[in-house]
């Protein structure tokens with residue numbers, strides 16, 4: 350059967366003599382593995398379609414398992430994301446997270462739009478840490494672990510300061526935070542942003558100005574949530590951590 354999809358390349362590996370297998374996040378067919386024959390040859394018409402982060406139109410045949418590309422066109426190459434070390438690191442994390450965290454049935458048109466916007470925002474030079482945190486929240490929502498930052502998970506209180514409890518799937522108020530010794534006390538600024546992330550669509554993300562200490566706290570909060578609920582040991586994550594250490598020294 351022939352498929353014509355819009356897709357984002359979220360994984361690309363060498364296969365045999367000169368070929369590549371890409372994993373596409375598509376707008377209509379979830380995640381799809383497609384062989385691009387001759388992609389590594391210098392004169393290949395389809396070589397650039399096999400590059401990580403490429404947004405394109407892909408036409409492929411598939412009966413079962415892997416598809417075979419017959420034709421494709423680049424819509425947006427996202428080459429900027431493959432050039433700088435930092436941008437590549439963030440975009441790789443978003444791609445790998447999408448590839449590994451989402452089950453087939455969770456990968457629909459909505460996440461395609463979110464990842465497309467995530468790549469676009471990175472390319473436009475918006476704050477990569479904020480973009481990635483927002484994207485992580487979208488992944489948590491899609492996998493059924495949407496955190497509740499509005500209401501204390503223990504008593505239902507909605508006012509006052511809150512601590513993040515990944516285990517409780519949201520926040521605990523000052524009366525209840527003792528219930529989770531690992532709970533992370535949030536500042537007003539951090540709480541406000543987390544609440545905003547839940548309401549915000551990647552497609553509408555503007556330029557957000559966040560104080561460094563708030564960003565640091567948000568990073569800790571997101572790490573706890575991702576480790577507790579997604580718990581993947583991603584290569585791109587460890588690379589981001591190394592980069593972090595390096596830039597802080």
Ligand SMILES: [Zn+2]
Nearest residue numbers: 501504522525
């Ligand atoms: Zn409470």
